[in-house]
Amino acid sequence: MNKNPAWKYLAVVLIVAFGLIYASPNLYQAEPGVQIIGARNAVVDTTILERAKSVLSSADVPIKDIRLNGEKIQVRLASEDDQILAQNVLKADLKDLYPVALADMPTTPGWMQSLGGAPMYLGLDLRGGVHFLMQVDMDAAERKANADYYEDLRKKLREEGVRLSGITQRDNGAIVVRFKTEELREQARGLFARDYPELVATTSENNNSFVLSMQLSEAGVSETRKAALKKNMLAIRNRIDQLGVSEPVIQQQGTDRIVVQLPGVKDPSLAKDILGKTATLQVHLVDEDNQASAARGRVPTGSKRFFFRDSRPIILKSRVLYSGDNIVDASAGFDSQNGGPVVNITLDAKGSAVNSDVTGENINKRMAVVYVETVADTRFDENGDPIIKTREIKEVITAPVIRQQLGKRFQISGLDSSKEANDIALLLRAGSLAAPVYIIEERTVGPSLGAENISKGFKSVLYGFLAVLVFMIVYYRVFGAVASFALMLNLVLIVGVLSLLQATLTLPGVAGLVLTVGMAVDANVLIFERVREEVKNGAPPQSAIHQGYGNAFSTIFDANLTTLIAAFVLFNFGTGPIQGFAITLCIGILTSMLTAIFVSRILVNLFYGNRRLEKLAI
Amino acid sequence: MELLAKTTQIDFIGKRKIALVFSIILLIASIYSLTTNSLNFGIDFSGGTKVELFYPEEVSVIGIREVMASGGVSDAVVQHFGTKQDVLIRVPLTEQTSDDKVSTRIVDLLAASEIGSGEVRSVEFVGPTFGRELFEKGILALIYALIGVMIYVAFRFEWKFSLGSVAALIHDVLITVGVFSILQFEFTLPVLAALLAVIGYSLNDTIVVFDRIRENFRKVRDTATDDVMNISINQTLPRTILTSLTTLLVLIALYFFGGEALGGFALTLIIGVLIGTYSSIFVASPTVLALGAKAEDLIVEVVDKEGADLPDIP
Numbered sequence: 001m002n003k004n005p006a007w008k009y010l011a012v013v014l015i016v017a018f019g020l021i022y023a024s025p026n027l028y029q030a031e032p033g034v035q036i037i038g039a040r041n042a043v044v045d046t047t048i049l050e051r052a053k054s055v056l057s058s059a060d061v062p063i064k065d066i067r068l069n070g071e072k073i074q075v076r077l078a079s080e081d082d083q084i085l086a087q088n089v090l091k092a093d094l095k096d097l098y099p100v101a102l103a104d105m106p107t108t109p110g111w112m113q114s115l116g117g118a119p120m121y122l123g124l125d126l127r128g129g130v131h132f133l134m135q136v137d138m139d140a141a142e143r144k145a146n147a148d149y150y151e152d153l154r155k156k157l158r159e160e161g162v163r164l165s166g167i168t169q170r171d172n173g174a175i176v177v178r179f180k181t182e183e184l185r186e187q188a189r190g191l192f193a194r195d196y197p198e199l200v201a202t203t204s205e206n207n208n209s210f211v212l213s214m215q216l217s218e219a220g221v222s223e224t225r226k227a228a229l230k231k232n233m234l235a236i237r238n239r240i241d242q243l244g245v246s247e248p249v250i251q252q253q254g255t256d257r258i259v260v261q262l263p264g265v266k267d268p269s270l271a272k273d274i275l276g277k278t279a280t281l282q283v284h285l286v287d288e289d290n291q292a293s294a295a296r297g298r299v300p301t302g303s304k305r306f307f308f309r310d311s312r313p314i315i316l317k318s319r320v321l322y323s324g325d326n327i328v329d330a331s332a333g334f335d336s337q338n339g340g341p342v343v344n345i346t347l348d349a350k351g352s353a354v355n356s357d358v359t360g361e362n363i364n365k366r367m368a369v370v371y372v373e374t375v376a377d378t379r380f381d382e383n384g385d386p387i388i389k390t391r392e393i394k395e396v397i398t399a400p401v402i403r404q405q406l407g408k409r410f411q412i413s414g415l416d417s418s419k420e421a422n423d424i425a426l427l428l429r430a431g432s433l434a435a436p437v438y439i440i441e442e443r444t445v446g447p448s449l450g451a452e453n454i455s456k457g458f459k460s461v462l463y464g465f466l467a468v469l470v471f472m473i474v475y476y477r478v479f480g481a482v483a484s485f486a487l488m489l490n491l492v493l494i495v496g497v498l499s500l501l502q503a504t505l506t507l508p509g510v511a512g513l514v515l516t517v518g519m520a521v522d523a524n525v526l527i528f529e530r531v532r533e534e535v536k537n538g539a540p541p542q543s544a545i546h547q548g549y550g551n552a553f554s555t556i557f558d559a560n561l562t563t564l565i566a567a568f569v570l571f572n573f574g575t576g577p578i579q580g581f582a583i584t585l586c587i588g589i590l591t592s593m594l595t596a597i598f599v600s601r602i603l604v605n606l607f608y609g610n611r612r613l614e615k616l617a618i
Numbered sequence: 619m620e621l622l623a624k625t626t627q628i629d630f631i632g633k634r635k636i637a638l639v640f641s642i643i644l645l646i647a648s649i650y651s652l653t654t655n656s657l658n659f660g661i662d663f664s665g666g667t668k669v670e671l672f673y674p675e676e677v678s679v680i681g682i683r684e685v686m687a688s689g690g691v692s693d694a695v696v697q698h699f700g701t702k703q704d705v706l707i708r709v710p711l712t713e714q715t716s717d718d719k720v721s722t723r724i725v726d727l728l729a730a731s732e733i734g735s736g737e738v739r740s741v742e743f744v745g746p747t748f749g750r751e752l753f754e755k756g757i758l759a760l761i762y763a764l765i766g767v768m769i770y771v772a773f774r775f776e777w778k779f780s781l782g783s784v785a786a787l788i789h790d791v792l793i794t795v796g797v798f799s800i801l802q803f804e805f806t807l808p809v810l811a812a813l814l815a816v817i818g819y820s821l822n823d824t825i826v827v828f829d830r831i832r833e834n835f836r837k838v839r840d841t842a843t844d845d846v847m848n849i850s851i852n853q854t855l856p857r858t859i860l861t862s863l864t865t866l867l868v869l870i871a872l873y874f875f876g877g878e879a880l881g882g883f884a885l886t887l888i889i890g891v892l893i894g895t896y897s898s899i900f901v902a903s904p905t906v907l908a909l910g911a912k913a914e915d916l917i918v919e920v921v922d923k924e925g926a927d928l929p930d931i932p
Contacts, residue, residue, distance in 0.1 A: 378716035386746030439718040440745035464868030518868035566818035573759030
């Protein structure tokens with residue numbers, strides 16, 4: 001009785017081998033390195049590889065390994081000092097073209113990698129880094145789209161020579177156009193229907209004029225929102241590329257949120273400055289005729305009052321000539337004459353055409369560069385409920401006199417510092433956000449705290465495990481030793497599965513691991529208590545073992561499945577770290593059923609099976 | 619080694635009235651404290667900013683408070699935690715401190731002062747609406763977990779057992795949260811996660827007893843339900859105690875070695891395991907009994923071997 005067929009031994013060997021192979025990459029510590037990442041219009045290739053090699057060797061930085069790996073050049077270095085040094089010299093040489101990021105390089109041996117083995121993917125609370133959850137202001141995206149449609153429709157009618165008697169925009173975004181005759185209205189309606197199918201047209205007549213009202217359809221609204229989110233994610237990705245972060249995570253969450261995780265970033269304020277900024281530039285003409293009346297607070301229609309940074313007012317024409325969207329490249333530099341910080345701008349075709357027309361016609365007049373930034377304000381209503389609103393801050397950076405006709409390139413001066421020049425250049429390069437974003441959650445963990453969390457987590461698992469191990473062996477002797485082995489195998493399997501799935505291990509995940517150690521022996525406790533009961537009821541040892549395992553199975557199954565339900569709910573509700581807990585708990589429950597029932601039975605059979613027994617050491 | 623040399627014959631069910639009074643006292647205390655003291659919400663739920671700093675030498679919180687006050691962050695709560703080198707600064711949400719820039723301001727203020735900013739160990743910011751959203755989602759998760767469990771137990775056992783197990787779970791969650799309210803322990807996201815784990819654990823315990831009740835209903839016909847329950851609880855008692863012990867062992871390890879971040883998590887589970895163990899004996903089965911469960915409820919068909927309706931076991 002209680003014999004093991006050969007396939008069961010084979011199965012155990014396979015399970016153990018699986019666990020060991022996939023858990024062992026975690027024994028290899030990552031080594032310091034840097035990565036050179038290709039950017040939007042700069043692909044890394046062998047020329048860059050050669051350049052990086054020569055830069056590093058001329059700076060006397062010893063390289064352990066350097067290679068082109070897909071779209072990245074990866075450099076492995078001997079120490080963290082070399083890592084910083086390498087990053088600095090490479091940055092100095094490659095400038096803004098190729099971001100250079102610090103990275104931890106895995107040292108997993110090749111044969112393990114070829115089997116898909118890799119160390120566990122650590123969450124930010126263990127490796128250190130910054131986590132942001134950003135809310136995209138979708139109402140603002142919609143308002144912006146409506147404002148764009150207003151300009152587009154007006155331009156369309158002008159281009160096609162359709163005379164209108166008035167055009168206005170309602171608060172709900174509807175664009176209302178009035179015509180003298182029905183024919184004109186129908187002509188306009190035909191044009192719009194062809195070019196703007198996403199707008200819904202309604203007509204009416206009043207005061208002898210024929211009114212056409214155009215509004216974005218519901219599908220159009222949802223399309224606008226989706227597009228805004230997509231564009232924002234792209235812009236944020238570009239900005240992160242500019243920052244030079246290895247393995248950034250940028251994910252959509254729900255319909256209007258973006259999660260950004262930057263492992264290894266030590267200074268969240270820098271990342272925050274860059275990521276969340278909706279900053280862009282707008283160029284207006286200065287309304288030279290009305291500056292005097294501005295002082296008295298009267299602003300003519302078609303113009304608007306703006307302020308310089310030192311609060312001096314200036315009246316600008318309302319029309320935006322071109323904006324950040326028309327900028328294809330921007331770099332920070334210094335003015336050749338006075339040495340002040342400047343941003344060099346390159347415009348796209350549309351922008352340069354406007355720029356050349358406008359500057360040609362307005363020589364000796366002034367043109368103003370306006371810096372536009374969106375900030376989120378919170379107010380609390382009488383119930384204490386927060387209300388968040390975004391608002392634009394517009395500041396005139398500079399309003400130089402146009403000396404000559406400009407074209408594709410120009411320079412913005414009048415900036416406060418070279419840091420500001422750098423930031424503006426970066427933001428313009430990376431592309432602007434389609435809708436304002438603001439941070440609703442930030443979690444930053446410094447590298448030393450991350451390392452401390454790992455060591456504390458490891459200690460908790462180790463001491464928890466040792467305590468249970470001693471307890472089980474003292475209490476159940478041979479059977480306890482079997483359970484301890486099963487528990488150890490269970491730990492190895494959990495680590496192996498986590499590594500294989502590359503599921504994120506977080507600090508609560510480690511807590512889940514500890515909890516699993518305590519709860520996983522439950523299956524064995526259930527079985528062993530059953531065996532004892534059978535012995536007490538006078539069953540011979542072999543059948544006690546058999547009955548014990550048999551009777552306990554359905555209980556273990558039910559008990560574990562219900563815990564699995566709780567873990568599953570937890571996974572679906574949770575945010576990052578909590579999901580990590582749910583994952584280890586789920587995996588732990590499943591692997592523990594395998595080890596505590598299947599593997600432990602085979603071991604017990606190995607010790608006791610197929611022989612006459614007087615007594616069980618239980 | 620054995621804790622209980624013989625199978626015990628304690629009349630647990632007979633003591634259900636005493637247990638009922640005990641549970642009701644605990645529940646009333648919990649609910650009273652929750653309605654009057656509420657919970658000491660961490661910034662996960664209340665929103666706000668939390669900055670953890672580490673200084674190479676001991677540092678005075680009074681000095682830091684002065685820097686905060688003179689820098690316009692007057693609501694800041696500054697305290698040591700762990701050692702005199704570790705400083706925790708907490709700023710609640712107000713209209714002036716509602717954005718993610720508060721942490722930067724704190725660090726900049728300190729860096730500009732004589733004290734310096736030390737090493738920034740961690741920064742947490744939770745915005746105004748988001749904290750509330752997390753809390754609501756958490757409560758929903760608890761409810762979903764309870765519903766999920768109820769369905770499963772109703773399907774595998776019977777609705778009276780389903781209600782019994784859910785009654786025990788609500789009992790456990792309420793009292794655990796009540797303890798947090800009475801002692802004003804900080805209620806954070808990991809604590810909420812631990813509550814869900816408490817549900818898992820306590821249910822585990824309850825199911826083991828229920829399973830034995832079902833088995834005994836089949837084995838010993840013509841025995842009163844309360845006797846069958848008593849026999850079952852006594853038979854599973856060694857296991858109940860042992861598993862609680864091993865789980866408590868690891869939780870104590872977690873509490874002492876896991877650091878501040880996991881302290882609340884471990885504490886929740888320690889309280890939850892203790893109450894969950896109690897409730898699986900004194901709440902779940904008595905509730906099922908009060909609902910009038912009988913042997914016939916569980917014996918639909920005659921299965922001669924336990925587990926015959928499950929896949930074959932190794």
